[in-house]
Amino acid sequence: MLSTTGSEAYGYPLLIRHLLVNVADQSDAEIVSGDLRFSYRDFVDRVTRLAGLLAARGVRAGDTVAVMDWDSHRYLECYFAIPMMGAILQTVNVRLSPAQIDFTLRQSGAAFLLHHADFTHLCDQLLPGLPQIGGVIVMEGAADEDGYEALIAATSPDFAFADFDENAIATTFHTTGTTGDPKQVFFSHRQLVLHAITLAATLANQPDGQGLRRTNVYMPMTPMFHVHAWGMPYAATMLGVKQVYPGRYDPATLLALKQREDVDFSHCVPTILRMLLDAARGERLAPWTFVIGGAPLPLALAQEAAAAGITTLVGYGMSETGPIITLARSAPEDIAGRCRAGFPALLVQARIDTAHGGELLLRAPWLTQGYATQADSDALWAGGWMHTGDVGAVDPDGALRIVDRLKDIIKTGGEWVSSVDLEDLLVAQPGIAEAAVIGIPDTKWGERPAAFLVASQGAQPPDPDQLCAALEHHVTSGRISRYAIPERLLMVDALPRTSVGKIDKKALRLLLAE
Amino acid sequence: MLSTTGSEAYGYPLLIRHLLVNVADQSDAEIVSGDLRFSYRDFVDRVTRLAGLLAARGVRAGDTVAVMDWDSHRYLECYFAIPMMGAILQTVNVRLSPAQIDFTLRQSGAAFLLHHADFTHLCDQLLPGLPQIGGVIVMEGAADEDGYEALIAATSPDFAFADFDENAIATTFHTTGTTGDPKQVFFSHRQLVLHAITLAATLANQPDGQGLRRTNVYMPMTPMFHVHAWGMPYAATMLGVKQVYPGRYDPATLLALKQREDVDFSHCVPTILRMLLDAARGERLAPWTFVIGGAPLPLALAQEAAAAGITTLVGYGMSETGPIITLARSAPEDIAGRCRAGFPALLVQARIDTAHGGELLLRAPWLTQGYATQADSDALWAGGWMHTGDVGAVDPDGALRIVDRLKDIIKTGGEWVSSVDLEDLLVAQPGIAEAAVIGIPDTKWGERPAAFLVASQGAQPPDPDQLCAALEHHVTSGRISRYAIPERLLMVDALPRTSVGKIDKKALRLLLAE
Secondary structure (H helix, E strand, O other), X not given: OOOOOOOOOOOOOOOHXXXXXXXXXXXXXXXXXXXXXEEHHHHHHHHHHHHHHHHHOOOOOOOEEEEEOOEOHHHHHHHHHHHHOOOEEEEOOOXXXXXXXXXXXXXXXXXXXXXOHHHHHHHHHHHHHOOOOOOEEEOOOOOOOOOHHHHHHOOOOOOOOOOOOOOOEEEEEEOOOOOOOOOEEEEEHHHHHHHHHHHHHHHHOOOOOOOOOOOOEEOOXXXXXXXXXXXXHHHHHHHOOEEEEOEOOOHHHHHHHHHHHOOOEEEEOHHHHHHHHHHHOOOOOOOEEEEEOOOOOOHHHHHHHHHOOEEEEEEEOOHHHOOOOEEOOOOOOOOHHHHOOEEEOOOOEEEEXXXXXXXXXXXXXXXXXXXXXXXXXXXXOHXXXXXXXXXXXXXXXXXXXXXEEOOOOEEEOOEEEOHHHXXXXXXXXXXEEXXXXXXXXXXXXXXXXXXXXXXXXXOOOOOHHHHHHHHHHHHHOOOOOHHHOOOEEEEOOOOOEOOOOOEOHHHHHHHHHO | OOOXXXXXXXXXXXXXXXXXXXXXXXXXXXXXXXXXXXXXXXXXXXXXXXXXXXXXXXXXXXXXXXXXXXXXXXXXXXXHHHHHOOOEEEEOOOOOOHHHHHHHHHHHOOOEEEEOHHHHHHHXXXXXXXXXXXXXXXXXOOOOOOOHHHHHHOOOOOOOOOOOOOOOEEEEEEOOOOOOOOOEEEEEHHHHHHHHHHHHHHHHOOOOOOOOOOOOEEOOXXXXXXXXXXXXXXXXXXXXXXXXXXXXXXXXXHHHHHHHHOOOEEEEOHHXXXXXXXXXXXXXXXXXXXXXXXXXXXXXXXXXXXXXXXXXXXXXXXXXXXXXXXXXXXXXXXXXXXXXXEEEOOOOEEEEEHHHOOEEEEEOOOOOOOOOXXXXXXXXXXXXXEEEXXXXXXXXXXXXXXXXXXXXXXXXXXXXXXXXXXXXXXXXXXXXXXXXXXXXXXXXXXXXEEEEEEEOOOOOOOOHHHHHHHHHXXXXXXXXXXXXXXXXXXXXOOOOEOOOOOEOHHHHHHHHHO
């Protein structure tokens, strides 16, 4: 067989730029950011200006450009312009400690920084120690003539984006693992384009009201510095969806934007959902679909959300996975079914490593190929599969359940007890808002569970004996083993959390050790 | 910045095999073929057996395996098993003449042939002249012990699919152009995977009832030998959609399957739609969505379909494009809006080359990179864009209209007249079922239009004077120029068609020249 290739045939590398090839011609939706509104034609124009501006400031292909901002149209412009010019977007986790932010900027070798005025004080402290950062732009409104808006307006929209290798790194950021320094992960253009298309296909094939389609109105509530805001801005922009960027998260603002702009699709960690429901004080919020991730979604919280008109479904992923791996789906009334991690997205291969504690192993076209250090990268990919550190199980319908973190699962009396299961049962009890369970060393049983509890607002502190009696009931029914009854129950005002709102079990272990 | 890659990191090549990674675990839908029904688990098992069977018969990676069949589960199995084992699937157009089929088998260098028993006589004629075809399997039911079903049942499902370069050719077939020999086109694994995901994302983001989602029931009505049945079987299989394969197309069978299996999504050329409506004799067919392509969809036909409960929308593409390039979408009642080619699919870049007759030029990640001969490939891709040979125009809403074939557009009196426009106006007249317009040489005007007309079943032959008067009305309204009034109107019993049902204008020009 003789096949020939046209000498000028276009091979079409998968570049972030290609997500925008036809959206300005097709979409008449707006991108809303605070009081500003942009058409998709405006947006593409501004992305081109931003690339021209950065190029004029000396940014070249291969340079790392760090961004510190709340969720804004400016951040979205950075999501596109920086990779599209061949530079690398570093999304800096602004909730890390100053020392950790310094660490991440240093490790990424950032050559340029764009930051919101809220971080001016912090950057003034850090920049003298980071001489490789050769330029800074403050992401300021039009009033400031040296700010982002004025500079964009003064730049001509004629930057010519060139093609390059689709395997070039497009984005980088650091994980928020609770052990050791944050680890740097990397995503290529190819990976992000494949993530965007596959996510769009997977979300649009969800049952009605459990996904995102072109006609939805999207507002992120997972910060844009956190795993590409779960990749949703890339998918939503490619589709020309109406988007609403809410700035720094404040429950009242989020609720007001939902009502003003008819937002009906968002995503967040359970803590943000909790805050929103508290702030809504019984207000009806339908229609509003939430993809929930980052931590297990307690059934009680999902039910409370449903009562307020919110449809919840869990999505599973992590910093290393770009992040989308699974999405839950079920019949509308089956709220519990959507508290599971759910079904692998298109192209995602998931395997339970039964020989090693049931760890979930993954393959997908968009997983980070490694970290900054070779030893970490080799451990992540040992055996040709990505190790999640999560324990998974598959239900008869094919849906994945995350049983626990491999390091949080409690081995007691020769049995495995899922800390997540136990937290779910505790939160279902009256008067308990939040629960966190860890294992404490026990000479006889190996480990025993200890539970930290936060009482509901205005509720009486729960009675420990009643709680244990309620759990005994689940022992009788076979739901949990008798070893799962916590050895200790501790009331606390709040649970320690990591910078992205996950419960910090390492801090709890230290607390108990003291 | 230091990024490292895990020494065992999985790079995830885009292979056809990866479309099947999780569908058997997630889908409880069936694949129906005549009276046979298979689960997706059965299907994956059978694909693995087929690869094992072909390997045992000597098929190796890089070999071309030709298939001649009507639309069946067996053809679908070939769509997967042959490329998955690294071989090349040749979908043979069984409607070509024996000489042309011989030409395509010879040019592809097919090393193995699977064919339906309907083609035994033809193959007996051709095979002695094609000694490179080293093995044949007849795609026969279980009764025949040397047939496909018996052989599959006797093969163990343990074939181990290996990874290889995603740019390896997966499929090949020949165009059905009306000029010269059929041209061979080629599609790689990467191209077909990108086509499948992007098609799935684009279809699922269509308005309700104008696309395909996981819960639809799909039946092809464009033959599987014709441009991968528009790529729908790959997308539908990846999503785990219920699929119905109807064998050789027969209107009564298609209608019976629609009702028995609740088919609600199909695709076909306008001629098939015409046949179905005639066979349905007023039966309600809702819900049923048809993507229509291969030829312009006359508004009158779309309206007649709507009256029977069928939602039509045009999709535009060609053999060289894999094929999906655009899909129409509009408000449910806007039937005319969906008679346009519509909106470029995700990642598709379309350009109108105004300097050269308004030819539509394309870039997408799944366009054939060339033909069998270098000169043809270079012409296809001159200037780095794929030349469609179609004249396009973009409406204010961003939707593409195909004005005509570049070679069919008629230049008369210094003006361009679209043969397609004129056909549309003629078919809208009472008593006319089909129309085809060509340009005839004219010493004074350059060209003048001539129209071939087929009268509606049972209708009086139309009066030429009345027809011309009706067209004059469109001249007055400004819809067409006065040069567009045909010089000649010829009634014919039927229009000559190509092997895939397109009107053969080359034959009409010859007819008129005689």
